[in-house]
Structures are given as structure tokens and as C-alpha cells.
Amino acid sequence: MSGCPFGGDQQAPAGTHSGASAAPAGTSDGDNRRLSRRGLLGLAGVGGAGAVAGIAAGLLGHDALAAAAAPPAADDSVIPFFGDRQAGITTAAQDRLHMAAFDVTTDNRAALIELLKDWTAAAEAMTAGRTTGTTGAVDGPYDAPPEDTGEALDLNAGRLTITFGFGASLFEKDGKARFGLDGKRPDALIDLPHFPGDALEPARTGGDIVVQACADDPQVAVHAIRNLARIGFGKARVRWSQLGFGRTSSTSRAQQTARNLFGFKDGTNNLKAEDTALLDEHVWAGAGSRAGEAWMEGGSYLVSRRIRMHIEIWDRTSLREQEGLIGRTKGEGAPLSGGKEFTAPDFSVKGNDGEPLIAMDAHVRLAHADQNDGVRMLRRGYNYTDGSDGLGHLDAGLFFIAFVKDPRTHYVPMQMTMAKEDVLALEYLKHTGSGLFAVPPGVSQGGFVGEGLFD
Numbered sequence: 001m002s003g004c005p006f007g008g009d010q011q012a013p014a015g016t017h018s019g020a021s022a023a024p025a026g027t028s029d030g031d032n033r034r035l036s037r038r039g040l041l042g043l044a045g046v047g048g049a050g051a052v053a054g055i056a057a058g059l060l061g062h063d064a065l066a067a068a069a070a071p072p073a074a075d076d077s078v079i080p081f082f083g084d085r086q087a088g089i090t091t092a093a094q095d096r097l098h099m100a101a102f103d104v105t106t107d108n109r110a111a112l113i114e115l116l117k118d119w120t121a122a123a124e125a126m127t128a129g130r131t132t133g134t135t136g137a138v139d140g141p142y143d144a145p146p147e148d149t150g151e152a153l154d155l156n157a158g159r160l161t162i163t164f165g166f167g168a169s170l171f172e173k174d175g176k177a178r179f180g181l182d183g184k185r186p187d188a189l190i191d192l193p194h195f196p197g198d199a200l201e202p203a204r205t206g207g208d209i210v211v212q213a214c215a216d217d218p219q220v221a222v223h224a225i226r227n228l229a230r231i232g233f234g235k236a237r238v239r240w241s242q243l244g245f246g247r248t249s250s251t252s253r254a255q256q257t258a259r260n261l262f263g264f265k266d267g268t269n270n271l272k273a274e275d276t277a278l279l280d281e282h283v284w285a286g287a288g289s290r291a292g293e294a295w296m297e298g299g300s301y302l303v304s305r306r307i308r309m310h311i312e313i314w315d316r317t318s319l320r321e322q323e324g325l326i327g328r329t330k331g332e333g334a335p336l337s338g339g340k341e342f343t344a345p346d347f348s349v350k351g352n353d354g355e356p357l358i359a360m361d362a363h364v365r366l367a368h369a370d371q372n373d374g375v376r377m378l379r380r381g382y383n384y385t386d387g388s389d390g391l392g393h394l395d396a397g398l399f400f401i402a403f404v405k406d407p408r409t410h411y412v413p414m415q416m417t418m419a420k421e422d423v424l425a426l427e428y429l430k431h432t433g434s435g436l437f438a439v440p441p442g443v444s445q446g447g448f449v450g451e452g453l454f455d
């Protein structure tokens with residue numbers, strides 16, 4: 001959006017963007033509040049187009065009034081925030097990620113609840129394409145910082161989803177329960193074990209609360225995390241954050257399979273939103289065995305791993321070896337046992353040399369459900385590059401994200417096998433960050449994220 005929210009007809013008051021501390025001549029704070037397009041959309045949602053037209057009457061020209069009176073068009077850039085499940089899990093994976101883990105700095109339970117309520121309100125607004133707060137980016141008092149940082153003003157909602165999860169350290173720290181949450185830490189929210197080869201950096205690991213913002217526009221995703229961080233000031237601070245620029249998983253059969261930075265199709269045999277029975281079996285958490293963990297029913301567990309990929313070494317590896325390490329062809333993404341991309345791999349097929357066509361230590365063999373007690377996961381990772389390491393190497397890789405029913409059965413054993421046997425992992429990957437978070441079920445209108453935890 002331009003400085004003028006309703007097109008080129010109205011000029012922003014002189015000095016609006018100059019950083020001048022005083023309101024422009026002839027305007028009071030109230031006069032200077034203009035109804036932004038986003039604010040308008042928000043009002044349309046609450047009171048309908050007629051109400052919007054009435055409120056706007058004193059502020060808008062004739063054309064703008066006519067436009068405002070028209071019923072709002074269905075906006076396919078909006079993914080509803082409220083629902084039985086949190087969005088951002090089975091939602092068709094967006095192109096961009098900004099994930100942040102926060103440490104809660106207040107000790108006060110009421111302040112934590114207030115933070116979650118404020119975050120819920122802001123998340124609902126931003127996912128609907130509106131600004132945060134009641135006055136947004138440009139309609140508040142001239143002498144106060146705006147309630148919204150403003151960099152998404154011209155943009156649509158971008159299919160933004162904001163997904164919240166709670167880390168073990170929210171429940172207890174140094175052996176002491178926090179926020180009166182004794183007995184509420186789910187048994188599945190374990191401290192992940194050390195895996196062979198782990199090179200985890202504390203500043204990229206853990207966190208009390210994780211927020212996953214996914215959108216088709218990077219600015220929308222960054223805007224979301226930035227505003228939540230701003231709202232959290234004094235109660236929570238960012239521990240780590242990660243940008244991702246290319247989805248490495250499809251989570252719907254309607255999506256084309258994307259590629260990771262090794263150049264391979266990633267997500268071919270992922271669980272998809274359409275696999276509802278498999279999602280019940282492998283992704284959605286149950287009520288647990290204790291009353292204290294029942295609040296997680298219908299939620300899931302988010303595993304995040306920042307996996308650096310040694311792409312310079314990979315780029316000097318033959319195509320034969322690359323395909324052998326993955327167990328699929330690079331072009332089509334077909335299993336080396338034959339067929340096309342979505343043909344099921346046949347791990348028993350052998351070549352003329354008597355060796356299996358999909359090697360015993362190939363990534364897809366070791367990760368396949370057949371080798372892992374039948375368990376599957378919903379992967380939702382992103383490619384990342386974070387500059388270079390000063391030694392002439394890109395700090396690039398895959399920010400692995402998976403949603404699972406129970407990490408004890410659905411992540412730890414598989415990761416342990418890979419850390420020990422997967423040549424891809426042993427020679428080309430380094431895990432530099434890690435997190436495990438309990439993702440509560442969805443939020444209903446009038447509620448707040450994680451509400452069940454505080455019942």
C-alpha cells in the first residue's frame with residue numbers, strides 16, 4: 001500500500017514520512033488516523049460491508065466508498081487461523097519460512113497467558129491480511145510507535161500460517177516447574193538424546209516457545225515474526241530464528257515436488273494432507289496416559305533440525321554416487337529399483353552384480369517405514385543459506401521440520417539409525433541446531449493458543 005491507503009487520489013499529509021515528530025499542521029492524532037485497506041478488510045470481516053461504508057463515510061472519496069460498499073471478494077491468500085488443528089501442519093507447504101524460538105523472560109503465569117492471548121490476536125489478524133493492534137501501522141497516535149511495523153501493508157495475506165509450539169524448558173528449568181505447569185509436560189516432550197555427529201550450537205537450539213511462520217511471500221513471514229517479537233517485548237525474547245527460502249516438502253498431492261539444495265526432489269514419499277488415516281496414525285497426538293497431558297490431544301510434535309549440507313563436496317561428487325547415496329534418480333526422483341517418481345521402491349531388486357539397486361545404506365532405504373517399524377512422519381522443511389562461513393564455504397542446507405505423533409517412536413529411532421549408518425549424513429551433513437516442541441491443537445474463536453494447558 002502507498003502512503004495513501006485508497007489509491008492515488010488522496011495525498012498523505014506533508015511530513016507523514018519525514019520522521020517529523022509533530023503531527024502535520026491542521027491534524028490532531030485523531031484526524032491523522034486513516035482507515036487502511038487492511039483495517040477496512042478487518043472491519044468488513046466484523047461488521048460487514050455496510051458498516052465499513054458507514055464508518056468510512058467521513059474519510060473516503062466517492063469511488064473509494066463505492067469500492068468499500070462492495071462485498072469483500074473471497075481471498076484465497078487467507079488461510080483461517082481458527083480451527084480444530086493449528087494451520088501450518090497439513091496446509092499445502094508455502095514457499096517461505098521464518099521460524100523463531102523464544103525464551104520467556106517473565107516468571108509470571110498471568111503475564112505468560114496475556115502474551116499468548118496477545119499473540120493469538122496478532123496471529124489471527126496477520127493471517128487474515130490485517131495489521132496488528134487496533135490502530136495498525138499508520139492510524140495510531142502520531143507521537144507513539146505504530147502497533148504494526150508496516151512492511152506488509154501493500155501485500156495480501158500470502159497464505160500466511162502461524163503455528164505455535166511449547167518446548168520442554170517452558171515447563172521446567174533447572175529441575176524446577178515454571179508457571180505452575182507441574183505435571184503438564186507431556187511424556188512425549190522428551191529431551192532429545194545426543195545423536196552421533198551432532199554439532200549443535202546452543203544459540204540455535206531449544207527455546208521455550210516456537211513460532212513457525214510460513215507464507216508465499218518472504219516479507220509476510222518476516223513481518224509476522226517481527227511483530228510477535230515486538231509484542232513480546234518484556235515477556236519473551238528471540239532465542240534463535242531461521243529463514244527458509246524454498247520448501248523441500250510437498251504436503252498435498254496437488255503440489256509439485258520441490259527440490260533440496262542437493263538438487264534432488266524432496267517430499268515424494270512424504271505424508272500428505274489427503275492421507276487422513278495415516279495422519280491420525282502418525283502425526284496427530286492422542287490424549288496421552290496422564291490427565292496432565294490431555295491438553296495435547298489433537299496436537300502434534302514439531303522436530304526442527306538445522307542441517308548444514310556440505311554442498312561444495314557434494315558438487316564434486318559423481319552423479320552415480322549422488323543417486324546411490326539417496327537411492328533415487330536425480331532427474332525424475334524415481335527409486336533406483338525402477339519406475340517413476342511415485343512408484344514404490346522395491347528394496348529387494350538386485351543388479352547384475354548381485355548388489356541391491358537401492359544400496360543398504362541409501363538414505364531412502366534407511367528412512368523408509370519398512371526399516372522403521374512402520375513409522376512415518378510429515379516433513380515440512382525448507383532450504384536455507386545463511387551467508388558463508390569465512391572459509392569459502394556457503395553456510396547452506398536444509399532446515400528440517402517434521403510433525404510427528406510421538407518423537408520417541410517417530411523420530412528418535414530413525415534419526416539414530418541415520419546418524420550411524422546413512423552415508424549421506426556421515427559425509428555430507430552436519431546438524432547445527434535442534435528443537436522439539438509440543439504443538440497444541442487449534443484455537444477456537446475467542447480462545448487463545450495453548451489455552452488447554454492452563455485449564
Ligand SMILES: C=CC1=C(C)c2cc3[nH]c(cc4nc(cc5[nH]c(cc1n2)c(C)c5CCC(=O)O)C(CCC(=O)O)=C4C)c(C)c3C=C
Binds near residue numbers: 266270305398400414
Ligand atoms: C530423521 C529424519 C530425516 C532427516 C533428518 C532427513 C534429512 C534429509 N533428507 C534429505 C533428502 C531426501 N530425503 C528423502 C526421503 C526421506 N527422508 C526422510 C527422513 C529424513 N530425512 C524420510 C522419512 C524420507 C522418506 C523415505 C521413504 O519413505 O521413501 C528423499 C527422497 C524423496 C522423498 O521421498 O522425500 C530425499 C531426496 C536431505 C538432503 C536431508 C538432510 C539435509
Ligand SMILES: [Fe+2]
Binds near residue numbers: 363367
Ligand atoms: Fe530425508
